[in-house]
Amino acid sequence: MxxxxxxxxxxxxxxxxxxxxxxxxxxxxxxxxxxxxxxxxxxxxxxxxxxxxxxxxxxxxxxxxxxxxxxxxxxxxxxxxxxxxxxxxxxxxxxxxxxxxxNGLCGPGHIPEEGEPYGTEAQAYFDANQSDPFPTCHCGRPSNILWMGKGFCSDAHYRSAQAVAPSPANPDKSEAQ
Structure with a gap:
């Protein structure tokens, strides 16, 4: 050596x-x-x-x-x-x-077209196109709320799902969705 x-x-x-x-x-x-x-x-x-x-x-x-x-x-x-x-x-x-x-979006295809899905709705566009989107809401729209493995596009859809979900306090509720 x-x-x-x-x-x-x-x-x-x-x-x-x-x-x-x-x-x-x-x-x-x-x-x-x-x-x-x-x-x-x-x-x-x-x-x-x-x-x-x-x-x-x-x-x-x-x-x-x-x-x-x-x-x-x-x-x-x-x-x-x-x-x-x-x-x-x-x-x-x-x-x-x-x-x-x-200026950060000036490359080809970076500025969304108005005609593409959700091209005029900022929150829905983000929800649909983020790298790891939530599951789609039961109504078919992109979700920005996640609860119990399900996605919801609005507080109203989220609250309605919570209202019918079984809970330890009320196990007799059944899911309506």
């Missing part, structure tokens, strides 16, 4: 060292055939694992970079929304604040 401590030896060095020790043992002539085969197999396994580790390290680095980029994009969207709020409250008002929002 070298003068490095185990902690100082990186993966490539360790593979080289072990591979060198295996080759030295095999070429010494003191190695029976079965042991020779096992050592050669071990050498190939080490090489394969080193390649696999290098591939995983490369994939991990790519994923880390992607997460960093997504984090930056998410951060910039929040800062743009904060700037819009500041513009609305302390600058030139709501219209100027909305320019901050519109």
């Amino acid at each position: 070298t003068d490095k401590t185990v902690a100082e030896v990186d993966r490539a060095d360790m593979v080289s060292i072990v591979r060198g020790e295996i080759l030295a043992e095999v070429s010494s002539g003191n190695c029976p055939f079965a042991q020779h085969v096992l050592l050669v197999d071990a050498m190939y396994a080490i090489d394969h694992q080193a390649e696999r580790i290098a591939t995983l390290d490369s994939e991990n680095a790519k994923l880390k970079k992607a997460y960093q980029e997504l984090g930056k994009m998410f951060h910039d969207q929040i800062v743009a929304q904060q700037a819009a709020w500041i513009e609305w409250q302390h600058g030139q008002g709501a219209e100027a604040g909305m320019r901050w929002i519109e």
